[in-house]
Amino acid sequence: xxxxxxxxxxxxxxxxxxxxxxxxxxxxxxxxxxxxxxxxxxxxxxxxxxxxxxxxxxxxxxxxxxxxxxxxxxxxxxxxxxxxxxxxxxxxxxxxxxxxxxxxxxxxxxxxxxxxxxxxxxxxxxxxxxxxxxxxxxxxxxxxxxxxxxxxxxxxxxxxxxxxxxxxxxxxxxxxxxxxxxxxxxxxxxxxxxxxxxxxxxxxxxxxxxxxxxxxxxxxxxxxxxxxxxxxxxxxxxxxxxxxxxxxxxxxxxxxxxxxxxxxxxxxxxxxxxxxxxxxxxxxxxxxxxxxxxxxxxxxxxxxxxxxxxxxxxxxxxxxxxxxxxxxxxxxxxxxxxxxxxxxxxxxxxxxxxxxxxxxxxxxxxxxxxxxxxxxxxxxxxxxxxxxxxxxxxxxxxxxxxxxxxxxxxxxxxxxxxxxxxxxxxxxxxxxxxxxxxxxxxxxxxxxxxxxxxxxxxxxxxxxxxxxxxxxxxxxx
Amino acid sequence: xxxxxxxxxxxxxxxxxxxxxxxxxxxxxxxxxxxxxxxxxxxxxxxxxxxxxxxxxxxxxxxxxxxxxxxxxxxxxxxxxxxxxxxxxxxxxxxxxxxxxxxxxxxxxxxxxxxxxxxxxxxxxxxxxxxxxxxxxxxxxxxxxxxxxxxxxxxxxxxxxxxxxxxxxxxxxxxxxxxxxxxxxxxxxxxxxxxxxxxxxxxxxxxxxxxxxxxxxxxxxxxxxxxxxxxxxxxxxxxxxxxxxxxxxxxxxxxxxxxxxxxxxxxxxxxxxxxxxxxxxxxxxxxxxxxxxxxxxxxxxxxxxxxxxxxxxxxxxxxxxxxxxxxxxxxxxxxxxxxxxxxxxxxxxxxxxxxxxxxxxxxxxxxxxxxxxxxxxxxxxxxxxxxxxxxxxxxxxxxxxxxxxxxxxxxxxxxxxxxxxxxxxx
Numbered sequence: 087x088x089x090x091x092x093x094x095x096x097x098x099x100x101x102x103x104x105x106x107x108x109x110x111x112x113x114x115x116x117x118x119x120x121x122x123x124x125x126x127x128x129x130x131x132x133x134x135x136x137x138x139x140x141x142x143x144x145x146x147x148x149x150x151x152x153x154x155x156x157x158x159x160x161x162x163x164x165x166x167x168x169x170x171x172x173x174x175x176x177x178x179x180x181x182x183x184x185x186x187x188x189x190x191x192x193x194x195x196x197x198x199x200x201x202x203x204x205x206x207x208x209x210x211x212x213x214x215x216x217x218x219x220x221x222x223x224x225x226x227x228x229x230x231x232x233x234x235x236x237x238x239x240x241x242x243x244x245x246x247x248x249x250x251x252x253x254x255x256x257x258x259x260x261x262x263x264x265x266x267x268x269x270x271x272x273x274x275x276x277x278x279x280x281x282x283x284x285x286x287x288x289x290x291x292x293x294x295x296x297x298x299x300x301x302x303x304x305x306x307x308x309x310x311x312x313x314x315x316x317x318x319x320x321x322x323x324x325x326x327x328x329x330x331x332x333x334x335x336x337x338x339x340x341x342x343x344x345x346x347x348x349x350x351x352x353x354x355x356x357x358x359x360x361x362x363x364x365x366x367x368x369x370x371x372x373x374x375x376x377x378x379x380x381x382x383x384x385x386x387x388x389x390x391x392x393x394x395x396x397x398x399x400x401x402x403x404x405x406x407x408x409x410x411x412x413x414x415x416x417x418x419x420x421x422x423x424x425x426x427x428x429x430x431x432x433x434x435x436x437x438x439x440x441x442x443x444x445x446x447x448x449x450x451x452x453x454x455x456x457x458x459x460x461x462x463x464x465x466x467x468x469x470x471x472x473x474x475x476x477x478x479x480x481x482x483x484x485x486x487x488x489x490x491x492x493x494x495x496x497x498x499x500x501x502x503x504x505x506x507x508x509x510x511x512x513x514x515x516x517x518x519x520x521x522x523x524x525x526x527x528x529x530x531x532x533x534x535x536x537x538x539x540x541x542x543x544x545x546x547x548x549x550x551x552x553x554x555x556x557x558x559x560x561x562x563x
Numbered sequence: 564x565x566x567x568x569x570x571x572x573x574x575x576x577x578x579x580x581x582x583x584x585x586x587x588x589x590x591x592x593x594x595x596x597x598x599x600x601x602x603x604x605x606x607x608x609x610x611x612x613x614x615x616x617x618x619x620x621x622x623x624x625x626x627x628x629x630x631x632x633x634x635x636x637x638x639x640x641x642x643x644x645x646x647x648x649x650x651x652x653x654x655x656x657x658x659x660x661x662x663x664x665x666x667x668x669x670x671x672x673x674x675x676x677x678x679x680x681x682x683x684x685x686x687x688x689x690x691x692x693x694x695x696x697x698x699x700x701x702x703x704x705x706x707x708x709x710x711x712x713x714x715x716x717x718x719x720x721x722x723x724x725x726x727x728x729x730x731x732x733x734x735x736x737x738x739x740x741x742x743x744x745x746x747x748x749x750x751x752x753x754x755x756x757x758x759x760x761x762x763x764x765x766x767x768x769x770x771x772x773x774x775x776x777x778x779x780x781x782x783x784x785x786x787x788x789x790x791x792x793x794x795x796x797x798x799x800x801x802x803x804x805x806x807x808x809x810x811x812x813x814x815x816x817x818x819x820x821x822x823x824x825x826x827x828x829x830x831x832x833x834x835x836x837x838x839x840x841x842x843x844x845x846x847x848x849x850x851x852x853x854x855x856x857x858x859x860x861x862x863x864x865x866x867x868x869x870x871x872x873x874x875x876x877x878x879x880x881x882x883x884x885x886x887x888x889x890x891x892x893x894x895x896x897x898x899x900x901x902x903x904x905x906x907x908x909x910x911x912x913x914x915x916x917x918x919x920x921x922x923x924x925x926x927x928x929x930x931x932x933x934x935x936x937x938x939x940x941x942x943x944x945x946x947x948x949x950x951x952x953x954x955x956x957x958x959x960x961x962x963x964x965x966x967x968x969x970x971x972x973x974x975x976x977x978x979x980x981x982x983x984x985x986x987x988x989x
Contacts, residue, residue: 139630159603192686290922330781330950484742
């Protein structure tokens with residue numbers, strides 16, 4: 087079925103168009119992004135159960151962007167009477183004027199920027215979904231998740247709890263200017279199972295997740311997710327500490343995705359180029375990885391939680407080749423940064439929600455596949471680790487440092503997995519060294535969309551990343 | 564809209580309900596160097612409704628929560644409330660009591676003007692002691708005036724009005740064509756101009772030092788001193804282990820009256836929930852469920868005294884007078900800050916993202932800037948990482964007597980973890 091576009095947004099669109107007309111009398115450019123996204127989040131464990139209509143991306147509200155004298159300004163609100171847009175136009179003008187007075191008093195000069203294009207375009211995209219979150223039978227879902235939790239508890243006396251979680255969001259977004267009317271609607275879902283267990287005074291949490299640009303049908307069978315979470319828990323409970331040092335590493339697709347995200351995801355967000363905060367700006371056309379490294383980024387690169395039709399500035403979704411055979415080709419860009427850098431936006435202008443500013447953000451960030459097999463990769467390692475499971479990562483675009491906190495590593499000795507597991511594993515290093523050491527790339531590929539991404543320590547958005555197995559050298563601690 | 568929701572809730576007549584109405588007036592300024600990149604204003608209202616339903620036999624109390632947009636029609640609000648009622652009846656949590664009224668707050672006040680606070684942040688940035696070698700790259704100023712009102716079926720009607728601010732600052736230092744950056748994010752109530760200026764000035768000095776940094780050697784094990792905001796993560800581990808929800812969910816195995824580290828030879832930690840800290844953004848008189856907030860000892864000299872947290876999980880643990888704390892104060896240090904710096908150690912003042920896992924106690928973080936002191940000599944280092952477990956470090960922890968506040972957490976100004984694994988960058 088098609089995910090239907092929000093009736094609420096359809097109803098207020100004429101009022102918003104009138105608001106744009108009114109504001110255009112005093113500003114050179116006006117755009118509106120209005121959102122109406124609904125969903126649910128259900129978590130069932132042995133110890134507690136919760137049901138909420140809120141997910142990371144549920145929202146209803148509007149943000150207006152205006153331009154005057156080289157400056158872009160924005161007003162976010164979630165009260166709007168489409169019958170009286172003149173009230174909102176007056177309120178926006180007065181609020182922004184108060185800010186301009188303060189800025190003038192404080193003698194803050196403007197970082198001048200050109201005006202955005204407003205080419206005529208009309209679009210309505212309603213993407214396919216199996217079911218809609220707003221129609222989901224929550225009672226049946228609770229039963230399914232309870233069954234997963236109960237089954238998990240039966241797997242061992244060391245289990246303290248088993249939690250199964252499901253969230254699904256129906257996104258509707260409306261982007262308007264004087265000449266443009268873009269509407270999109272799609273559903274994405276994500277689920278996870280967390281097994282918590284204790285043995286010999288040690289407590290660990292094994293987790294596994296699943297995601298997709300699909301409806302709540304994703305949760306009809308989570309048994310395989312439970313299997314992986316339970317396996318993960320048992321491995322963590324018996325894990326040892328890694329001896330710090332540099333090793334041959336093989337990254338599983340989820341860890342490959344984390345590297346893609348932290349290395350040349352954040353590293354080529356071009357709003358950081360504008361501020362001089364990214365080393366990548368000086369490396370376009372230069373080698374940043376081995377010949378085997380090719381990387382793509384864009385909402386069109388994969389079908390997952392952030393595969394939209396257009397971004398929060400009305401730019402169509404893209405597919406950017408960031409690195410080709412080790413050479414950095416370009417970055418990703420929001421519309422204002424593109425104006426400032428003299429380039430084209432790539433469909434990566436995203437907001438946490440209507441209350442937040444647009445930044446250049448990732449969508450799907452992926453290493454391309456190669457031709458090697460995992461078996462051959464393992465066989466080629468004398469002493470190293472197969473790294474799997476991600477805890478967190480942190481970008482450092484200015485210095486190309488990388489921090490990846492990885493759940494666990496499987497020891498490899500003389501070309502074979504020994505069965506020994508180390509955890510947790512902190513991988514750090516210099517990005518070009520890490521990518522320059524990539525010597526084998528598997529033919530398969532995985533994409534993972536259960537996580538969120540911050541810019542610095544805030545501005546959380548949905549992203550997906552992944553790739554194949556990679557063999558490289560890494561510093562582990 | 565609030566009145567419509569209250570009317571519809573009374574009509575629907577669930578077992579219980581809570582409505583949290585939060586109104587925010589926010590001003591934001593984004594700067595590149597000292598130029599205005601963008602200005603933003605937001606005026607929003609979020610009405611959060613939680614509905615409770617009890618099972619017929621009284622054994623279970625379920626709840627379901629969701630936001631009702633202020634633009635919702637009466638019909639839409641009624642439909643959402645009915646949906647919450649249905650969902651709440653499906654949730655089988657063991658029964659617990661809803662909070663009862665205990666005192667009143669004044670009449671809801673108007674949202675205060677964020678302009679004076681925003682002006683003070685702009686003033687701080689204009690007064691930065693920049694040089695040719697070290698200056699501001701960019702900054703983001705967020706100032707919000709917030710009014711939060713909680714109304715419940717049990718008769719609670721409390722309101723708090725408060726400022727909440729955040730400054731993100733990126734600072735550069737450069738020499739001979741080599742440029743580095745340091746990142747800082749400060750949260751607070753209003754703007755404490757002098758303290759913010761002091762911290763940014765200190766960061767500019769760190770930036771100049773980082774230009775001289777060499778790769779961190781592979782130290783194996785080292786004593787590591789934490790003297791910036793990363794230290795707050797260490798104490799968050801203690802705070803979370805004393806959280807009622809984590810205790811009930813078996814994610815904390817600490818017990819009231821039992822020393823968490825009986826073999827400890829270092830300083831012993833005391834954590835108190837405190838009603839107010841100067842300029843904290845969490846100085847509300849009532850928590851999000853309407854329970855009055857007070858000063859309370861949670862952990863005393865490494866011995867758990869009071870688990871604190873939400874009404875539901877607190878009651879499951881048999882705690883009748885619990886609340887969700889907003890502010891915390893940590894004490895227990897026995898040494899002067901300078902004494903902790905006396906011996907060989909690695910003082911880390913900037914991480915990529917220092918983390919302490921609340922359940923396993925594992926610590927991890929990449930070193931962006933550290934001072935390695937060995938044999939009386941100091942070397943500025945960068946790169947590599949720290950790892951280990953708080954379950955081990957708690958036995959030999961050292962803390963300074965002096966304190967430093969990071970928004971809602973007052974902690975020792977310097978914290979020493981002994982025998983931390985330090986992976987080098989050489």
